[in-house]
Amino acid sequence: MKSKEKDSKSPDKSLKPIKKNGKVEKKKKKENFEVHIPRIIVRNLNFKVNEDQLKKAFEKSSIAISNVSIVKKGQLILVVFRNKKKQLFIHLDEQSKGFGFITFDKLEDAQKAIQTMNGQKIFGRPMALDWSLPKNVYEKMQKKESSASIQNDSYGIQSNIQQEQKENKQEDEDEEENIIEDEQEDSIEDEEETSKTRTNESSRDVREHRTLFVRNVPFDATEDDLKNIFSSNGQHSIPSCRLVIDPISKHPRGSAFIQFASSDEAQNCLNLSYTLHGQELQLDMALGRDELVKAKELRDKKKENTIKHDQRNLSLANYGVILNLNELDGNETDLKKRQNLEDIKKQKLKDPLYFISPTRLTMHNLPKNIDDDKLRKIIIDTLKKDKIPMKDIILKECRVMKTNKDAKKSLVEVKKLHIGPLSLRTKVMRELRQLKDLRHENVNTFIGLFIDQNAPALIYEYGHRGSLEDILKKEEIKLDWNFKWSMLNDLVRGMRYLSNSPIRCHGNLKSRNCIVDSRWVLKVTDYHLNEMYSLQNAPRQVDITDLLWMSPEHIRTSIIKNDVATVMTSSAAGDVYSFGIIMQEVILRGPPFCMLDLTPQGFFFFINKNDYYILSSVNIEIIAKIKKPPPLLRPSVSKQVAPPEYINSMKQCWAEQAETRPSFNDLAQSIKLLNGGK
Incomplete structure (x- = not known):
């Protein structure tokens, strides 16, 4: 029988499938992921951390490192004004994306790094370490998640509604309960994929309220650690303790199921607080498969009635759209402009990261003599004509965007730098980029750098x-x-x-x-x-x-x-x-x-x-x-x-x-x- 199994794995396509009991036995795909390369991913890095500094931080723990790489963005561009007439585009150095990868010589070193360096701070930010998955496995996981529920929205554009609902922070009092139900459902699915069957005894202990679902379990915790802490040094009987293991990475997911001998012991432990390896454990009564399905149906129905699957406010996309030539008095030029803007809007909304603001309006084709104050007055006067009380008119911001051609005629604030000849080194360009990236209503916007070897200056917006x-x-x-x-x-x-x-x-x-x-x-x-x-x-x-x-x-x-x-x-x-x-x-x-x-x-x-x-x-x-x-x-x-x-x-x-x-x-x-x- 062993020789037949070996032959079945041979790459020779002429071999026929193995028959067992008169039936063709299908080959099972091996989907389990095993760690072959000692490589980890480091997240939550400070943008100023470079590869040498990251390597030194890990070498302090006497860990042998083979390679360190930090993922970076593409080059950025900063507009620099010269002689107040021309524009000079300067390519800036690449910036970190906040995560990187570290490859070790030995698998033991990678394990040691995760245990000792996870949560350690570098440049004031705690690092988050985890095993690095191969690209094909990661893409498979992303595909599995993204294909869960893709529907057409009211604007006719595909959007992953389930993902949008996860990202939207619900300010509902039962949000914590929803999270618990999701985690328990995922955990049960993982347990079923691992064991393929669930015994009647397991379902019985859930019905009898003898099993607790534990969250926020440290990744380095073992089942013996959980048994010791929940048994209270032998005072409670723990017939079963199971960590939830990810079926792909084979690493703990940070949750577990604890089964007690009686419901009273489970209820007593539920009212107590437990801490393991410095992390406070979160306890809830385990739910059965039927209860999870009913809870999910009720939750989905509630979300349909409240948010109606419109997290991006796409139902507002058609407000103010006029594409009827008769309503435009036969002005074909105006119709062409409106159609062009509508096409641009549709193209942008295909990206799930874009959304429609319910409180901001965009106006196009304004006369060039209209500034912020004039536009504000026009809007207020229009609302007054509709008999809207002045106390109900709250116009927080009204800004007319200028093109580069119009911006040259605008006043700017010039701050001279008494530094002599200017040296545009890498560090200087990095600081200029940081100034350029600052955006806040109460911070004056940095426009650019005026290049003059005798008197360089920083250019800001003008305070009227x-x-x-x-x-x-x-x-x-x-x-x-x-x-x-x-x-x-x-x-x-x-x-x-x-x-x-x-x-x-x-x-x-x-x-x-x-x-x-x-x-x-x-x-x-x-x-x-x-x-x-x-x-x-x-x-x-x-x-x-x-x-x-x-x-x-x-x-x-x-x-x-x-x-x-x-x-x-x-x-x-x-x-x-x-x-x-x-x-x-x-x-x-x-x-x-x-x-x-x-x-x-x-x-x-x-x-x-x-x-x-x-x-x-x-x-x-x-x-x-x-x-x-x-x-x-x-x-x-x-x-x-x-x-x-x-x-x-x-x-x-x-x-x-x-x-x-x-x-x-x-x-x-x-x-x-x-x-x-x-």
Whole structure:
């Protein structure tokens, strides 16, 4: 019989199939995946990590590594302006996608790496390690998942509705129950594929509520570990304990079934909490096949009634579409434009990553003289004609997009870099790319780099209403507490975004570096200049008045000579201190430390109606006291001019020790509470 089996595996096509009991026996395809190459995948990598740094991190654990590769994106392009007339396209270096592969010399080393390095942090991010599957096996798994449920949506475009429903975060109170049912169903299917049959005893223990389904099981845990922890050192009887094993990779899936001798023991364990290898186990009563099927049917029916399989709002795709020539007064040119836009929209919506926003509208074919303010007025007037109350009209954003030809006529902000000849090295281009990628409503958009060997400059969007400092000096602008809160809230939101972005900190935050656009939205600008100077090996010099916004620890590292200071360091905690000084400016509508009277003439003298300058001698005196306390010098704001909550938040930002200051994430919450949580 053995010789026949060997012959059946021969590649000779002339051999006939083996007959067993008069029937042709079909050959079974071997689908099980076994690890032959000691190769793992590393996910959740910091984008700044390179292959050498990743290799050194693993070699610290005395693990022999054969090869390390990090998957990268293609080249990016940055527009650089030259002489304000031409455009220069520069190809940037490749960027990491956040994951990579490591090949080891031995299978034992790969196993050791997963056990010891999984969850270890590199550049502040914990790594997620797992075995690397061959490409054909991975594609087979993806195909199996994607072909589960592909349907035609209401717009006539194929979309994987099941996948969209998984990705959509349901804010329903029974979402956790749905997840448990899905995991149990997958686990039962895997168990059936492995054992092919389920005994009556197994189904009986589920009906008698003697079996628990355990989630969040560590991947390195064994069945003996689970038995020991659930038996409570022999107090409970555990007839059966089974880890759920993935049928393809043959690795644990992080769940298990625990069978008890009685339902009372299972119920007692269900009410307790267990921790294994530092992970808290999540327990639920195991469900039978019939219960899972009924629960899934009810859940699908509920989803059909609530979301109607339209996660991408494709039912809105036909709103506003006019393709009837009679409705367009016979204008064939207009009809051709509309048809072209409709074809582009259909082509985009074939990609399941695209969706239709229910709150944003796109308008085409606008006259060139229409800007943001004019378009906003037209929309509001149109809604008023439909007798919609003004209180119900909430227009959050209205922006007219300009082409490159129109953009040349627009005003821009130019920030000169006093660094001499510019060197566009790899690190410089990487920093420029990071600036280009920043996108936030309260962060001024970086447009490009003006190339001039004598005076290079960074190009930003223009603030039509000037800086925050300009707003505070204009007495004709009335600032109530709601207006002041709105300005501070915009500033905190912008700084929170910067502090959580790759650039980490501003480095020179002050009211002059906060611009206000035509919609009275405050935006942070002139950020990350310290790093640009550092990469060019040039000193970052500022006027001595800028030190009035700077934190004490950074003043102490600065080099002060005459009326110029060379800034050496910057940090996110230093930005928090600067924000506290800006809070004082907004509350009192005056410059930093304006309440102090340190000279007979007063603290300020005026050159003209709009500009004031701080006396240099006063500057030096204030900065000297900040640099070397005691006494601790800070602005003074009385309780009569500001609510106590504002003053407390401001004083927290002024803390002498940087580590005791709140983060911008904390400030965002506290500022929100200052306006009643709105």
